[in-house]
Amino acid sequence: MPSRSDDAARALLPLTPAVLHILLSLSAEDRHGLGIAADVKEFTRGRLVLGPGTLYGTVKRLLESGMLEDLGQPSSDDDDPRRRYYRITPLGRRALELETEGIESILNVARRRRVLRTS
């Protein structure tokens, strides 16, 4: 039986490409905006380059919807004081899981129907 948190996460679906990639980036570790942009660019091999407006507009909406948490400015003196670190919340992680499960099922169909040839 789906829990209440599942229902809350399901209500946030489908995720936009920017949201999906930002959550995926933060699923590995807490990052600041520049770190998220660099990570997304790296793991998409440059296919998705988040501009400052798209990145921070999306971060703002993710904070408002409770999928991200603002950890504030860095504690280390070596870090740039302009930066703020972000962390994915359990709600954000659940939404990400549900979205990627949906993508996986589509990919399975695509493989079975030989649309996608890689395994």
Place this chain on the structure above:
Amino acid sequence: MTVRGERTYRLLLRAYPRSFRQRFEPEMIELFAARRAAVGRGWRARTGFWRSLLNDLARSAFRERFPPVTRQSRLFPWAHSHTTCARQRFQEIGIRMALGAQHLDIRRLIVGSGLMLTVTGVLIGIAGAYALGRYASSLLYEVTPADPMTYATLVAIVLASATLASWLPAGRALRVDPVRVLRSE
């Protein structure tokens, strides 16, 4: 140290609402500087960089200035304003209930004021449509500019959705606990 173009970018950031700038401007400048520093010296690379930056800025600033509303509001924009009005009156409703107003009085108040607004808008709209209709007659097919059925259908849809848009939040407003409202006052 500032990178080339940073001052221009700072000026362009004024396209965003003040609250957004106050929250994200330092981080956006940092990302801009990192991207700008990685761009090659060639004219083509710089043009491409600014083109994608301006594209990003225009789209995101528009979204921040005019956030998308709910699907219901996109279909029935007037319904959105009624719902918002009713929500804004929660405090007033709580106080009225604390002073002994009955549920029917409150519902009549909310739905009545919503409908009054709608009827005024509908009358202005009908007059405007009738006056401008003859200019659109060449674009119409098998229907006259003053077709009564079209007018009646549209008026019925507008009135029905406006009634619903006031009725539903009125129901929620009636569940307001007057004690909590008075405490928050």
